[in-house]
Amino acid sequence: xxxxxxxxxxxxxxxxxxxxxxxxxxxxxxxxxxxxxxxxxxxxxxxxxxxxxxxxxxxxxxxxxxxxxxxxxxxxxxxxxxxxxxxxxxxxxxxxxxxxxxxxxxxxxxxxxxxxxxxxxxxxxxxxxxxxxxxxxxxxxxxxxxxxxxxxxxxxxxxxxxxxxxxxxxxxxxxxxxxxxxxxxxxxxxxxxxxxxxxxxxxxxxxxxxxxxxxxxxxxxxxxxxxxxxxxxxxxxxxxxxxxxxxxxxxxxxxxxxxxxxxxxxxxxxxxxxxxxxxxxxxxxxxxxxxxxxxxxxxxxxxxxxxxxxxxxxxxxxxxxxxxxxxxxxxxxxxxxxxxxxxxxxxxxxxxxxxxxxxxxxxxxxxxxxxxxxxxxxxxxxxxxxxxxxxxxxxxxxxxxxxxxxxxxxxxxxx
Amino acid sequence: xxxxxxxxxxxxxxxxxxxxxxxxxxxxxxxxxxxxxxxxxxxxxxxxxxxxxxxxxxxxxxxxxxxxxxxxxxxxxxxxxxxxxxxxxxxxxxxxxxxxxxxxxxxxxxxxxxxxxxxxxxxxxxxxxxxxxxxxxxxxxxxxxxxxxxxxxxxxxxxxxxxxxxx
Numbered sequence: 219x220x221x222x223x224x225x226x227x228x229x230x231x232x233x234x235x236x237x238x239x240x241x242x243x244x245x246x247x248x249x250x251x252x253x254x255x256x257x258x259x260x261x262x263x264x265x266x267x268x269x270x271x272x273x274x275x276x277x278x279x280x281x282x283x284x285x286x287x288x289x290x291x292x293x294x295x296x297x298x299x300x301x302x303x304x305x306x307x308x309x310x311x312x313x314x315x316x317x318x319x320x321x322x323x324x325x326x327x328x329x330x331x332x333x334x335x336x337x338x339x340x341x342x343x344x345x346x347x348x349x350x351x352x353x354x355x356x357x358x359x360x361x362x363x364x365x366x367x368x369x370x371x372x373x374x375x376x377x378x379x380x381x382x383x384x385x386x387x388x389x390x391x392x393x394x395x396x397x398x399x400x401x402x403x404x405x406x407x408x409x410x411x412x413x414x415x416x417x418x419x420x421x422x423x424x425x426x427x428x429x430x431x432x433x434x435x436x437x438x439x440x441x442x443x444x445x446x447x448x449x450x451x452x453x454x455x456x457x458x459x460x461x462x463x464x465x466x467x468x469x470x471x472x473x474x475x476x477x478x479x480x481x482x483x484x485x486x487x488x489x490x491x492x493x494x495x496x497x498x499x500x501x502x503x504x505x506x507x508x509x510x511x512x513x514x515x516x517x518x519x520x521x522x523x524x525x526x527x528x529x530x531x532x533x534x535x536x537x538x539x540x541x542x543x544x545x546x547x548x549x550x551x552x553x554x555x556x557x558x559x560x561x562x563x564x565x566x567x568x569x570x571x572x573x574x575x576x577x578x579x580x581x582x583x584x585x586x587x588x589x590x591x592x593x594x595x596x597x598x599x600x601x602x603x604x605x606x607x608x609x610x611x612x613x614x615x616x617x618x619x620x621x622x623x624x625x626x627x628x629x630x631x632x633x
Numbered sequence: 634x635x636x637x638x639x640x641x642x643x644x645x646x647x648x649x650x651x652x653x654x655x656x657x658x659x660x661x662x663x664x665x666x667x668x669x670x671x672x673x674x675x676x677x678x679x680x681x682x683x684x685x686x687x688x689x690x691x692x693x694x695x696x697x698x699x700x701x702x703x704x705x706x707x708x709x710x711x712x713x714x715x716x717x718x719x720x721x722x723x724x725x726x727x728x729x730x731x732x733x734x735x736x737x738x739x740x741x742x743x744x745x746x747x748x749x750x751x752x753x754x755x756x757x758x759x760x761x762x763x764x765x766x767x768x769x770x771x772x773x774x775x776x777x778x779x780x781x782x783x784x785x786x787x788x789x790x791x792x793x794x795x796x797x798x799x800x
Contacts, residue, residue: 240777256662256703264793282660289660338701338725354703354729360789368779402647403695407724436698438724491647578700579656599651599699606675 220374220469221441222409225349228463229332235371237470242368247326247348248361249276249335251317252283255293257336258300260359269304270365276308276317276326277301280573283312286581315546315572318342318430318514322422323548325457329444334361339514339596341433345425346452347444347463352433372409372438373472374465379414381480386524386630389424390516390594390614392416393431394485396477398495406436408472411465416479417442422451423518430515431596434492484629486592487612490600498617498629506611508591509534509622511562512543512570513577516594516615519549519556525619526558528630534566535625541583542567543575567622576603585610592621634785637736637755638765639689639715641747642680646693650705650726652676659702668704669711686713689753693719693744697726706730716755718743718762718773731780734788738762740773757781 219227219234227235229243250257254277261269269275277297285291294312301309314320318339321327329347333340336358343350353367361367377396397404410432417425425442432440442448444462452460484498511517511525522544534540542562544550550572553559559569576583577595584604585591591603591610598610613621616630624632658671673680690696690709696719697705706729709717716736720743730737738755740762747753752765760775776784786792 252659253702259662260790263790265797287660293660336701338699340701352701352725354701354706354725354732356703356732356789357728360732360793363793402698403721403723406695406721436695436723578659579651580659584657597649597651597699599649601655601675602651 219466220409220471221347221411221443221463221465222349222372222374222439224463225330225332226369226371237371237373239371240368241371242366243332245334245361245365245367246274246328246331247276247333248274248358249317249321249333249340250358251337252279252281252290252293253336253355254297256355257358257362258297260356261362264359264363266363269362272304272306273308274365275306275362276321277306278310278314278317278320279312280316281578282580283573284571313547315544315549316514316517316574319518319545319549322346323455323546325452325455328452328457328460329448330461330463334358334367338433339430341437341440342426342430342514344429344440345422345442346448347441349439351439370407372407374409374411374469375405376411376413376471376474378474378476379412379416379479380476381416381478383479384483386616387479387482387484388614388616389420389427391482391485392479393428394487394495394612395482397431397435397487397493398485400435402435402491402493404435405432407438410437410440412440412442418445421520422447423520427515434596484614484617484631486617486627487598489598489609489611492596492598492612498613498627501611501627502629504627505590506538506592506621506626507589508539508541508583508585509618510541510576510583510591510593510595511615511618512541512545512575513595514545515596517543517545517549519552521594521615522553522558522562523556525615526561528616528619529565529623530561532565532623534622538622538625539583540565540567540622541570541575543570544572546572579603592618592627594618634757634781637689637716639687639753640685641691641749641751641753642684642688643747643749644690644692644696647695647698648692649699650697650702651699653697653705654702654708659704662704665711668708672708672712684712687715689715689755690717691743691747691753692717694721696722698723701725703729703733706733706735710735718753718755720744731783732789734784734791736784738773740771742771746771
């Protein structure tokens with residue numbers, strides 16, 4: 219069986235499952251952010267007093283934090299009240315950062331477990347071998363009530379990655395290359411497994427970029443097989459009571475791809491879809507107004523480090539706004555300690571508090587008509603980051619930093 | 634479930650949830666009129682003029698891709714969309730629609746079968762869609778009984794309430 223099949227079999231109390239079979243799985247972790255407000259309203263409507271297990275529910279604020287309107291402030295207030303009433307102790311309020319960074323940092327993303335989140339990028343946690351997927355708010359109300367959810371056992375795709383990245387090319391370029399190849403629906407309903415020497419050699423943060431963006435080709439879940447690196451990260455972050463699950467050698471895949479990263483350059487997803495991918499060098503000269511480094515995709519320490527290395531002792535081009543958003547408080551503190559934030563601020567960057575920032579068009583750096591942003595985030599849909607007449611290009615932290623310096627889209631390899 | 638019938642409003646491929654319900658309105662979650670007013674407003678503003686309550690959306694592949702925001706399904710319900718038939722759906726939107734009681738059907742070939750304004754008939758129980766004008770039909774794989782049960786009860790919350798009463 220594949221990893222997805224094995225985890226679903228175990229979570230549904232079966233010895234084995236087959237693809238396309240519908241199973242009811244026990245949920246290990248149920249995560250929500252601001253939309254917990256919609257969840258709790260639906261939950262109360264069901265007419266049950268208490269959630270099934272307050273210790274398995276994780277709630278935090280990241281999408282509109284701190285509150286940008288009175289309406290959001292009231293949302294936060296209702297959720298805080300509910301959390302207190304229900305005795306939900308895994309509540310991080312708005313001080314910790316983005317859910318997809320905070321949960322691993324606090325030992326909630328565990329190999330072999332089933333996690334659902336009311337956020338599409340919940341696939342991120344598959345970097346730890348978690349069967350992790352996004353669901354809607356009403357469905358989450360059902361999970362809060364019953365602790366279970368139905369799943370169709372997905373087909374699996376295997377992506378075997380070999381070779382060494384050339385300078386300034388990273389996981390973001392690889393996954394954009396893959397999404398460009400497979401398309402926005404290329405992995406719809408499927409489980410995607412990343413394997414091979416390049417993946418084994420990657421940091422945890424880089425693996426999270428792959429599983430995070432797998433959502434943008436429709437994946438239900440994405441996995442990197444847990445190894446020593448995973449186990450030591452999980453243990454260092456107080457993760458316990460988990461059992462590693464790996465695909466069997468005779469597991470069946472509907473598709474297998476072999477990718478050699480040696481020849482992949484810096485890639486950019488052009489407006490207005492994530493599968494509209496081109497090499498960065500083909501876009502040379504495209505004027506930018508804003509450059510954004512952050513998000514659940516690329517707001518981690520290694521992302522800030524490469525941006526700081528590129529911008530060290532230099533200045534962002536006149537007229538370009540550089541926004542820097544550490545993914546979490548921990549990342550923020552470490553980036554301060556390492557001097558990355560000082561470098562980025564000296565270069566002209568504006569550091570915002572950990573959170574989703576303008577990625578989903580909520581607040582903190584929205585775009586005017588005609589403006590162009592190059593961003594390390596994960597979606598460039600029309601109107602996503604403000605005006606429907608603005609343009610968002612998605613790229614790696616290196617490409618974004620280099621472009622901020624030039625004022626136009628520029629491959630980081632350009633001296 | 635009875636046969637669902639309505640006027641066709643067509644959309645293309647990869648219609649994402651930011652386009653259906655922009656992020657800037659996410660803090661609006663209960664105001665029916667207000668939410669209905671923003672469906673597709675930024676990219677397909679003509680929908681708000683030409684779309685009518687009772688319409689059935691016929692779309693290409695990967696309808697509802699992107700965010701897990703349930704408001705994308707809710708706003709369509711509040712607008713009065715009766716059902717959605719597509720070549721394929723993105724999975725979170727598909728589940729959200731069912732959980733909110735909005736009928737959805739996957740019918741390969743459906744996009745080419747209809748013109749804007751045609752009348753579509755959907756028979757979820759028997760897994761078939763039909764163009765009333767041309768008489769052409771397409772199959773839509775039948776939903777599992779428990780999913781039909783959720784839809785039949787008007788969504789997951791009503792379904793769970795009913796189950797609780799039984800227990």
